[in-house]
Amino acid sequence: MSKIEHNSAKTEDGRAAALHKTVVMVGMMGAGKTAVGRALAQRLGVPFLDSDAEIENAANMSIPEIFERDGEAFFRDRESQVIGRLLKGAPCVLSTGGGAFLAEANRRMISERGVSVWLKADLSVLWNRVRHKDTRPLLRTADPRATLRALYEARVPLYSEADLCVISDGETSIEQMVDRVIAALATRKDVLELS
Ligand SMILES: Nc1ncnc2c1ncn2[C@@H]1O[C@H](COP(=O)(O)OP(=O)(O)O)[C@@H](O)[C@H]1O
Ligand SMILES: O=C(O)C1=C[C@@H](OP(=O)(O)O)[C@@H](O)[C@H](O)C1
């Protein structure tokens, strides 16, 4: 039996997909890591995991509650542990929180065991997607738009170290983003084989 038959799941459009590495979604808050990652996993027929959801479920608290009670450093520690554990499992789609790719140890783990995909979006697109939700504690400041800009400027150089980059503009639907991510992944035969 060939490798592709042996590992294959069916994509929703009927193609066989053999995913050899965990796809790790990285990028700013509002880039679509959770929404696109979930849809991508469904399309590829592999499990979807989100590090934020894993942390919330284990703590039985929301992210804002964890930041408030235990602080950001505690959250970052949990985030690294969760990502390390999830990367040891079978290939899947793993969406991370926007700060996860900042720590060098996290970037190293991700590049050793998975393939990172930066969902790159302009500040205005990001702001439009996050402005109405109060679930991101880092944006609970007097001027959340300015905070988002400062985070964006500090983080872009690190996100640019990701293995692959897919642009998310204001016009592209979640399903179209999935098409773009699959096309990017399929350029790497060590990551994704489609037939
Ligand atoms: N390409 C897109 N088109 C339309 N809405 C999107 C797109 N990507 C994300 N969204 C929406 O933007 C919001 C933030 O997306 P989310 O996946 O939570 O981002 P992240 O996990 O990167 O912070 C959600 O309401 C999501 O449905
Ligand atoms: O950018 C960040 O530092 C964070 C992003 C959030 O995840 P999303 O990027 O999925 O919103 C969440 O992990 C936490 O609020 C911190």
Ligand SMILES: [Mg+2]
């Ligand atoms: Mg998310």
